[in-house]
Amino acid sequence: MVAPAAPVVAPVTARAFRIVAVAEAASWTGLLVGMFVKWVLGTSELGVQVFGPIHGALFVAYVIVTLWTARTFRWDLRTTVVGLLASIPPLTTIAFERHVTRTGRLGAVDSQVSLR
Numbered sequence: 001m002v003a004p005a006a007p008v009v010a011p012v013t014a015r016a017f018r019i020v021a022v023a024e025a026a027s028w029t030g031l032l033v034g035m036f037v038k039w040v041l042g043t044s045e046l047g048v049q050v051f052g053p054i055h056g057a058l059f060v061a062y063v064i065v066t067l068w069t070a071r072t073f074r075w076d077l078r079t080t081v082v083g084l085l086a087s088i089p090p091l092t093t094i095a096f097e098r099h100v101t102r103t104g105r106l107g108a109v110d111s112q113v114s115l116r
Contacts, residue, residue, distance in 0.1 A: 013072040014106040016065050021097040024062040027055035028090040062087050073105055 031054075034047020063084060070080040079100070086096035100106050 009072055010107045013065075013069050017069040017106065018097055018101075020058065020062050020065045021093040024055070024058040024087060025091045025094045027051055027058045031055045032090060059087055062093060069106070073107065075100075075105060079105060 030047065030051035034045075034049075034051045037043055037047050038045050066080070066083045066087070069075070070083065075083070083096055083100070086092040097106075
């Protein structure tokens, strides 16, 4: 039998995962808008200059927090790999966060912790 995650660490980990998953998706959106303005409209590079580094940092943060969350909640290899791959397509981190919340992989659902 697998022991549950530490009671104090688990809510902090779940909250961090939710926040970083949403922030990573938001930065993806900002970067995509910036790329549209730069390459399609051809008017400004500002969006890419601003959101490029932000998205890069949040991408790295998402990978780190996903590995931390996988360890804390003892995710199997498949769940961990899917969580890491969710960082690649735009906005998929939100879908993955909802999936692991719905399936109980982030511990008990706490309405004060959820971002929805």
